[in-house]
Amino acid sequence: MVKGRKVKEPVLKLVDANKSWVIGENTIPVLRNIDLDIFPGESLAIMGPSGSGKSTLLHVLGLLTSLDNGDLLFKGKSIRGPGIKDKTIRRNFGFIFQDAKLIPELNVIDNVCVPLIHRGIWPVEQKKRALEILNKIGLGERVYHFPNQLSGGEIMRTAVARAMILQPTVLLADEPTGSLDSQTGKRISDLLLGTVTPDMALVIVTHHQPLADCADRILYMKDGRLGDSHQGGSFRESAASSPPGPPAKAFDNVHKRSLIKSFLGVQGAILQKSPLAAGGNK
Numbered sequence: 001m002v003k004g005r006k007v008k009e010p011v012l013k014l015v016d017a018n019k020s021w022v023i024g025e026n027t028i029p030v031l032r033n034i035d036l037d038i039f040p041g042e043s044l045a046i047m048g049p050s051g052s053g054k055s056t057l058l059h060v061l062g063l064l065t066s067l068d069n070g071d072l073l074f075k076g077k078s079i080r081g082p083g084i085k086d087k088t089i090r091r092n093f094g095f096i097f098q099d100a101k102l103i104p105e106l107n108v109i110d111n112v113c114v115p116l117i118h119r120g121i122w123p124v125e126q127k128k129r130a131l132e133i134l135n136k137i138g139l140g141e142r143v144y145h146f147p148n149q150l151s152g153g154e155i156m157r158t159a160v161a162r163a164m165i166l167q168p169t170v171l172l173a174d175e176p177t178g179s180l181d182s183q184t185g186k187r188i189s190d191l192l193l194g195t196v197t198p199d200m201a202l203v204i205v206t207h208h209q210p211l212a213d214c215a216d217r218i219l220y221m222k223d224g225r226l227g228d229s230h231q232g233g234s235f236r237e238s239a240a241s242s243p244p245g246p247p248a249k250a251f252d253n254v255h256k257r258s259l260i261k262s263f264l265g266v267q268g269a270i271l272q273k274s275p276l277a278a279g280g281n282k
Contacts, residue, residue, distance in 0.1 A: 009076065010037040011201050012061060012170055017070035019056055030056045032224040034070070038170070043193055043202040045212035048221030054205045055174055057221070061203060062095045062172045074170075094163035096173040096192075100155045102147040102162075108154075109134065109143040112161045119166075133161045137191060153184035160191055171195060173204045177211055189214060 019031040030053045038044060038061070046054050059065040060072065063079065071078050074089055102111045112130040113123075121129075134140055137157050147155060156176055163171060173192060177185035189211045196202050204215065212218050220227045 008039050008041070010073075011040045011075060012036075012038040013073040013076075014061070015071040015073070017060065017072065018068050019053075019060060019065065020068055030224050031060065031067075034224075034226055036219075036226065038201050038203060040169070040201055041196065041198040042217060043196050043215040044204070045215035045218045046203065046205045046221060047207065047209075047212050047218060052221040053224040054221050057226075058172050058174055058203065058205045061170070062093050063090060064095065091166050092169040094166065094168035094171045096156075096159050096163045096171070096176055098175040098178055100147075100159040102155060102158060104147050107144050107146050108139060108150070108158050111147070111158055112165055114162060115166050129165060130161070133164055134158075137161055151184075152180050153187060156180065156188050157191065160188070160195070164195060167200075169200055171200065171202050173202070175206055175208075176204065177206065177208050185211070 014034050014036040017031055017034040017036075018029070020027050020029045022028075032053075034057065046057065048054050056065060060067060066080060072080065074092065077089075079089055103114065106114070109127060109130045112134060113126040116126045116129065131140070131143060134143055137160065139154060139157055139161070142150065142154060145154075147158075150158065160173075160176075163173075171192075176192060177188050180188060185208060189208075192202060192204065193214055202215075204211065206212055
């Protein structure tokens, strides 16, 4: 270690984290004894077969799902999932969903403004901030278009802009290129990786190896456990050759309902109280 150089502390830390889903009389372990440090200024990709726990891990990191036991720390302070009441901490997290979850009744600029609604920011200032970020990502001419008038890539770029509008300390993305063609996926990958600053961390769950290879670090998941990039070869091979576990479908539907409910609580209150959003999140 170079004398006098300050060692970065993790911005987000998981300690012995465990999570299970209860399906009828069955308890299905999803995360098993996970320890993870995420540092400011880094991009981290998480890979693994379907049902391995990748998305659950991402939702735990993004405060959308609570742990059964273990701990989650943000800048050294313990925080616990949807039960957390400190809105100042919540605002440090941006989340990009696989299907974007744009509100169909709102145009692009209004979708991007949604996280600002309950921040006490004047509407004119909201639009100014949204327009600035939309121009940066090449959507300046689409601000008044609605989601059904956008391409898949434009929808994902809008989702990225919405997640970035609060300048989060931790940006989490769930399969951001999963439904896109390779060329559009590359643009989204470049956009996401370009958002990383020395004070911000990016965590991506992906099946897309080219995207993962561009990250600073890759972690591989299998059966709810993490291996790291230094184990890459053997861990990746064994994870890729393992068929998805039978419980995956069962907890997928439960998790989806839980996720939507949590989203309304986390980014939340802002969507429920918006009259225009009433029909868009059923």
